[in-house]
Amino acid sequence: MGVGEGNEEYGRREFQRSRSHFTDRVTADGRDGWPVEAGRYRLVVSRACPWASRGVISRRLLGLENALSLAIADPVQDDRSWRFTLDPDGRDPVLGIRFLKEAYDARATDYPDGVSVPALVDVPSGKLVSNDYQRLTLDLATEWTALHREGAPDLYPVALRDEIDTVMAEVYEDVNNGVYRAGFATGQKPYEEACAGVFRRFQALSERLARRRYLVGDTITEADIRLFTTLVRFDAVYHGHFKCNLWKLAEDRVLWAYARDLFQTPGFGDTVDFDHIKRHYHQVHTGINPTGIVPLGPDTSGWLTPHHREELGGRPFGDGTPPGPVPGPEAVPPTGRA
Numbered sequence: 001m002g003v004g005e006g007n008e009e010y011g012r013r014e015f016q017r018s019r020s021h022f023t024d025r026v027t028a029d030g031r032d033g034w035p036v037e038a039g040r041y042r043l044v045v046s047r048a049c050p051w052a053s054r055g056v057i058s059r060r061l062l063g064l065e066n067a068l069s070l071a072i073a074d075p076v077q078d079d080r081s082w083r084f085t086l087d088p089d090g091r092d093p094v095l096g097i098r099f100l101k102e103a104y105d106a107r108a109t110d111y112p113d114g115v116s117v118p119a120l121v122d123v124p125s126g127k128l129v130s131n132d133y134q135r136l137t138l139d140l141a142t143e144w145t146a147l148h149r150e151g152a153p154d155l156y157p158v159a160l161r162d163e164i165d166t167v168m169a170e171v172y173e174d175v176n177n178g179v180y181r182a183g184f185a186t187g188q189k190p191y192e193e194a195c196a197g198v199f200r201r202f203q204a205l206s207e208r209l210a211r212r213r214y215l216v217g218d219t220i221t222e223a224d225i226r227l228f229t230t231l232v233r234f235d236a237v238y239h240g241h242f243k244c245n246l247w248k249l250a251e252d253r254v255l256w257a258y259a260r261d262l263f264q265t266p267g268f269g270d271t272v273d274f275d276h277i278k279r280h281y282h283q284v285h286t287g288i289n290p291t292g293i294v295p296l297g298p299d300t301s302g303w304l305t306p307h308h309r310e311e312l313g314g315r316p317f318g319d320g321t322p323p324g325p326v327p328g329p330e331a332v333p334p335t336g337r338a
């Protein structure tokens with residue numbers, strides 16, 4: 001029996017992820033009308049959101065901070081969705097808007113899947129260009145190359161794309177989206193299948209990563225970014241709030257060391273705000289946490305402990321170099337750090 005085909009007792013309800021509605025691409029040749037151009041676009045994210053966080057990490061690793069500016073939404077949406085309440089006067093200082101919805105409205109009158117982050121917005125017109133999170137980071141890696149920093153890594157190397165795509169598809173199905181299917185299931189059977197699937201995939205990934213430092217090849221790739229964004233949220237929100245609790249990340253020696261290795265790599269952990277992550281999930285999903293209470297734990301200091309993964313070899317940035325420090329205004333506040 002497949003997921004969602006449960007009997008009366010368990011129900012048929014299964015979480016359905018909405019699709020990205022705006023799939024225009026910003027490319028080197030500008031074929032969709034949106035050429036890569038320094039300073040033209042604004043990346044709107046929530047640091048709570050795993051899909052948006054991929055873009056925040058890629059942007060850091062590739063050194064696109066000066067070319068592509070960043071807007072950080074309040075981790076807690078209201079019924080008008082993502083808001084710029086963290087900014088002075090509650091307005092994004094570059095786009096001049098209070099709600100991300102205003103950029104969506106400038107682009108279209110009808111968008112059945114609603115407002116979501118990440119969102120790439122054209123600054124001169126104020127219009128949304130794309131909310132296609134699956135494509136966004138691949139384009140940052142392959143289309144924005146003219147604006148990459150010196151020493152930027154190749155996050156999507158041509159020779160490894162098939163393998164990267166295969167790993168990412170499995171990770172998406174069972175892990176990135178699997179935790180959501182478990183967390184939002186409204187029937188016992190869909191929950192159990194999704195939860196079991198998360199841990200089956202974790203087991204396979206743990207075996208894969210026992211003797212190799214990164215998922216594909218010997219350098220950091222897009223596949224590592226996509227696994228990391230789920231792992232870094234795992235013990236803080238998916239284990240309790242989404243009931244993915246067969247074990248904690250910190251209880252798997254290999255995956256925990258792998259995740260800490262990435263966390264301690266410039267461009268990964270320096271983008272993570274545990275305060276935003278915890279408040280978003282626990283305060284926004286009132287269907288599964290009606291009181292809105294945000295748990296005090298877990299202790300996040302373990303993220304900074306030695307991981308010893310260098311012993312496996314690997315060249316984090318290949319022939320390139322690590323990114324420099326986080327630009328001052330983008331530093332994660334102490335309340336959100338490990």
Ligand SMILES: N[C@@H](CCC(=O)N[C@@H](CS)C(=O)NCC(=O)O)C(=O)O
Nearest residue numbers: 018019020049051081115116117131
């Ligand atoms: N479903 C989104 C994928 C990204 C996503 O799910 N983002 C979430 C945050 S993690 C979001 O913005 N959801 C809308 C909301 O919560 O208002 C899409 O189709 O592009």
